[in-house]
Amino acid sequence: MPAYDDQNIFAKILRGEIPCFKVYEDDETLCFMDIMPRTDGHCLVIPKRPCRNVLDASDAQLAAVMSTVKKVANAAKTAFEAEGITLQQFNETAGGQEVFHLHFHIHPRHDGVSMRPPGKMGDMDVIKGHAEKIAAAL
Numbered sequence: 558m559p560a561y562d563d564q565n566i567f568a569k570i571l572r573g574e575i576p577c578f579k580v581y582e583d584d585e586t587l588c589f590m591d592i593m594p595r596t597d598g599h600c601l602v603i604p605k606r607p608c609r610n611v612l613d614a615s616d617a618q619l620a621a622v623m624s625t626v627k628k629v630a631n632a633a634k635t636a637f638e639a640e641g642i643t644l645q646q647f648n649e650t651a652g653g654q655e656v657f658h659l660h661f662h663i664h665p666r667h668d669g670v671s672m673r674p675p676g677k678m679g680d681m682d683v684i685k686g687h688a689e690k691i692a693a694a695l
């Protein structure tokens with residue numbers, strides 16, 4: 558597996574070199590909105606310490622990330638009055654990963670509503686509002 562590349566976009570977000578719509582952070586993890594949201598409330602949880610994905614993550618990183626995933630998933634479910642939550646997580650190119658810093662996708666879901674196709678930039682004002690809505694439910 559290739560070494561961690563500290564020029565990936567999430568490493569730049571962690572260093573404050575590019576902006577994000579922050580939802581939550583603690584000492585070990587950060588949650589921010591996906592800018593190509595496949596659902597309303599689509600957000601990402603990442604560890605602050607570097608790792609590519611689940612395959613090289615430490616047990617401590619995974620524990621910290623999953624704790625934040627659970628916290629934010631419940632807040633997003635409340636904020637969007639969702640009936641369920643879908644988590645997505647991809648490992649290496651063959652596994653569908655595009656950004657090589659470990660991340661979990663959180664999607665609030667409603668019965669009978671499909672996820673939108675990937676790759677379409679969202680409206681930044683709407684995404685900002687969704688970040689505030691989840692943060693308020695935390």
Ligand code: AMP
Binds near residue numbers: 566
């Ligand atoms: P994947 O590695 O397949 O989980 O895909 C990376 C995800 O990161 C996609 O859902 C992108 O929309 C998202 N993404 C890429 N750049 C940014 C960014 N600057 N801020 C927030 N999300 C991003």
